[in-house]
Amino acid sequence: MKGAAQQPATTAKAETPQKPEQEKKPTRQYVCPKGEEQFYHVVLERKRFDQETGERLSKPFLQKYGKKEFETSLKRRFEALGYTVTIVHDPTE
Numbered sequence: 001m002k003g004a005a006q007q008p009a010t011t012a013k014a015e016t017p018q019k020p021e022q023e024k025k026p027t028r029q030y031v032c033p034k035g036e037e038q039f040y041h042v043v044l045e046r047k048r049f050d051q052e053t054g055e056r057l058s059k060p061f062l063q064k065y066g067k068k069e070f071e072t073s074l075k076r077r078f079e080a081l082g083y084t085v086t087i088v089h090d091p092t093e
Contacts, residue, residue: 030088040070041089046082060086067091 032041045060065074078085 032089036064037089038091039064039066039089040087040091042070043086043088044078045084045086047084060084062088 042063043060045058048058
């Protein structure tokens with residue numbers, strides 16, 4: 001038939017938006033010391049900046065915590081207190 005609209009054949013399925021997985025992006029490759037593999041190694045920082053210059057005043061620091069203690073209470077407490085928590089070694093992985 002002349003004049004009839006032809007529909008394009010689509011073979012590709014409609015893509016559903018996927019949630020991006022949380023990426024662990026340590027600024028440097030962290031090497032866990034021998035004998036400390038069973039602990040969480042965490043970088044903590046309570047970010048502070050100079051109000052006039054914008055210069056960062058705070059410095060991140062590394063702490064080590066037992067698995068059970070960190071998972072049950074410490075992580076939530078640090079976040080509630082305004083700390084940025086970056087896990088650089090997870091003993092469950």
